[in-house]
Amino acid sequence: MAKPLPADWEERHSNSRGVPYYFNRTTGQSVWERPTASTSASSTTTGGAPQKVRASHLLVKHAESRRPSSWKSPTITRSKGEAREIITSFRERIVSGETDLPTLAKTESDCSSAKQGGDLGFFGPKQMQKAFEDATYALQVGELSSIVDSDSGLHLILRTA
Numbered sequence: 001m002a003k004p005l006p007a008d009w010e011e012r013h014s015n016s017r018g019v020p021y022y023f024n025r026t027t028g029q030s031v032w033e034r035p036t037a038s039t040s041a042s043s044t045t046t047g048g049a050p051q052k053v054r055a056s057h058l059l060v061k062h063a064e065s066r067r068p069s070s071w072k073s074p075t076i077t078r079s080k081g082e083a084r085e086i087i088t089s090f091r092e093r094i095v096s097g098e099t100d101l102p103t104l105a106k107t108e109s110d111c112s113s114a115k116q117g118g119d120l121g122f123f124g125p126k127q128m129q130k131a132f133e134d135a136t137y138a139l140q141v142g143e144l145s146s147i148v149d150s151d152s153g154l155h156l157i158l159r160t161a
């Protein structure tokens with residue numbers, strides 16, 4: 001029987017790895033190992049300040065997106081299903097090594113960060129939509145996410161720091 005988690009820690013599920021990970025609601029820290037009483041909030045690498053992460057992403061919007069418009073298209077009418085087919089193909093091309101996320105994001109992402117190769121810079125807890133934040137914190141640096149569904153559309157996320 002697993003011991004209860006220390007205060008502020010919660011168990012989450014990593015879609016990309018299919019295993020649990022542990023998230024500290026106070027510091028924004030995420031760890032793979034189940035925390036014990038000694039894994040305190042102050043044990044962050046930043047001395048207690050919420051840990052920031054950096055990520056690049058490729059966004060494919062669809063008709064149900066919060067803002068179905070982008071630098072690529074003033075009115076986005078593709079269905080969510082079509083968007084999923086498109087982003088699945090993009091992910092296959094990245095995983096095969098044919099291209100990489102920043103290169104593909106520059107021409108294909110529906111986010112205004114496309115010109116920066118999808119780089120969003122550093123962000124901390126509660127700065128991005130929850131689904132995006134959770135997916136990013138669950139990634140190791142250098143890891144590519146599975147398809148992440150937010151109110152903005154479908155994302156591929158590459159954690160860079």
Ligand SMILES: Cn1nc(-c2ccccc2)cc1C(=O)N[C@H](Cc1nc2ccccc2[nH]1)C(=O)O
Binds near residue numbers: 119
């Ligand atoms: C969060 N963010 N950062 C930038 C950005 C960053 C660096 C340089 C230029 C733009 C754009 C955005 C943004 O919200 N863009 C939206 C789309 C979008 N929605 C997101 C939700 C989560 C993370 C990134 C996201 N990007 C848009 O263009 O309609």
